[in-house]
Amino acid sequence: MIKNMILTRTAPPMNGISRLHARFKGPQKGGCFTGSPALFLLLVMGIMVLGCDTPAGKETIDIGQALSSPTALPCFKRAHRELSLVFPSDHGPHEDFQTEWWYYTGNLADPSGRRFGYQLTFFRRALACGPVTGPSSWRTRQLYFAHFAVTDIGAAAFHSDSRMARESIGIAGASPHRVWIENWSAQKNQDNMTHLTARGADFSVEFILSSGKPPVLQGKSGLSPKSAQPGNASYYYSLPRSPTRGTIRTPSGEFSVSGLTWFDHEWSTSALDSNEKGWDWFALQLDDGRDIMVCQIRRADNRPNGFSFGCISHADGDYDILGPEDFTLTSTGTWQSPVTRATYPSGWKIVISPLNLGLKVTPRIKAQEHTGDFIYWEGAVAVSGNQVSGSGYVELTGYLKE
Numbered sequence: 001m002i003k004n005m006i007l008t009r010t011a012p013p014m015n016g017i018s019r020l021h022a023r024f025k026g027p028q029k030g031g032c033f034t035g036s037p038a039l040f041l042l043l044v045m046g047i048m049v050l051g052c053d054t055p056a057g058k059e060t061i062d063i064g065q066a067l068s069s070p071t072a073l074p075c076f077k078r079a080h081r082e083l084s085l086v087f088p089s090d091h092g093p094h095e096d097f098q099t100e101w102w103y104y105t106g107n108l109a110d111p112s113g114r115r116f117g118y119q120l121t122f123f124r125r126a127l128a129c130g131p132v133t134g135p136s137s138w139r140t141r142q143l144y145f146a147h148f149a150v151t152d153i154g155a156a157a158f159h160s161d162s163r164m165a166r167e168s169i170g171i172a173g174a175s176p177h178r179v180w181i182e183n184w185s186a187q188k189n190q191d192n193m194t195h196l197t198a199r200g201a202d203f204s205v206e207f208i209l210s211s212g213k214p215p216v217l218q219g220k221s222g223l224s225p226k227s228a229q230p231g232n233a234s235y236y237y238s239l240p241r242s243p244t245r246g247t248i249r250t251p252s253g254e255f256s257v258s259g260l261t262w263f264d265h266e267w268s269t270s271a272l273d274s275n276e277k278g279w280d281w282f283a284l285q286l287d288d289g290r291d292i293m294v295c296q297i298r299r300a301d302n303r304p305n306g307f308s309f310g311c312i313s314h315a316d317g318d319y320d321i322l323g324p325e326d327f328t329l330t331s332t333g334t335w336q337s338p339v340t341r342a343t344y345p346s347g348w349k350i351v352i353s354p355l356n357l358g359l360k361v362t363p364r365i366k367a368q369e370h371t372g373d374f375i376y377w378e379g380a381v382a383v384s385g386n387q388v389s390g391s392g393y394v395e396l397t398g399y400l401k402e
Contacts, residue, residue: 078097099268106242115364118150120186122181125144149378151379155251222235222236226270226297231269240285279398281395282394284361295309330350334346337369340371344399348394361392
């Protein structure tokens with residue numbers, strides 16, 4: 001879950017980030033970013049790769065390179081020190097920071113055992129500091145983006161869609177109880193249940209998420225460092241296990257499903273260092289009630305950068321934070337995309353030292369790559385090990401060849 005912050009280049013030639021600002025500060029002739037509804041998603045993911053289209057010959061932008069020497073607007077706060085997170089207020093937006101996201105992923109099944117995965121993410125990006133001036137109700141400094149995907153495992157099919165909107169006149173926004181873009185939304189009711197709804201071109205979900213385990217404050221009481229540079233960190237908490245029920249519609253039909261959702265919420269202003277390329281993020285929900293997250297941040301040579309992190313949420317809701325010395329992550333195979341030609345790890349062995357636990361992680365289907373204006377892999381996985389089993393989600397960024 002994604003998982004780092006972006007800043008804006010100001011020097012020519014224009015890269016993807018500066019073109020985003022040009023796109024919303026005034027007319028932008030030409031270029032692949034005009035009208036791209038998924039652009040911000042790519043930027044906030046920090047190390048993903050973005051392009052106008054994926055076929056050969058079209059422009060692509062390595063966001064890791066775009067972030068190699070960012071310049072931050074000094075008016076935005078950075079994640080420098082531990083804070084006391086307060087709920088429900090910290091469920092809402094933190095507009096003193098430049099970037100923020102609310103991230104839902106889950107695995108579900110219908111009564112016959114047919115499996116599905118889903119991803120619904122909302123992102124906020126501040127393009128400027130200070131109050132909005134002028135009489136127009138369309139004026140805003142906040143953009144909201146969303147990405148929505150369903151993996152229909154029974155049909156071996158992956159569906160994805162995205163949206164982008166201004167915060168103005170109620171089209172998009174966030175509060176401690178709701179985040180939305182048009183009719184895609186995540187909204188809490190008075191019973192602390194969350195209603196998720198989204199509809200893509202030919203697929204949709206409508207879910208109710210029950211209250212599950214209490215929040216996990218990632219890193220140091222919610223301060224999650226990403227590299228050695230001071231301020232290269234996020235404020236980050238997770239809700240690792242929310243019982244979920246509802247309806248999934250795909251071209252194969254309509255299915256009543258139930259299962260579990262993992263939720264992440266992060267906000268910051270910082271970027272990764274220039275020698276960092278991407279990350280491998282795992283959120284795993286075991287059938288014995290334990291939930292495990294590990295994230296390995298990779299350098300340009302694909303070695304860990306020394307700031308890998310994670311957590312173990314125990315069945316009773318207590319949790320332990322993991323550092324880079326507490327787990328190892330080894331890929332056991334690869335998959336090359338027939339669309340983008342990117343080669344991703346496909347299958348992993350994870351060893352969690354404090355638990356003396358070895359896990360085998362396998363994609364439910366291999367082709368779970370987003371191939372529109374943005375390029376990365378995120379999908380549903382199966383988990384197995386010595387007397388353990390479960391499901392989860394994996395996100396892989398920074399694997400597109402230059």
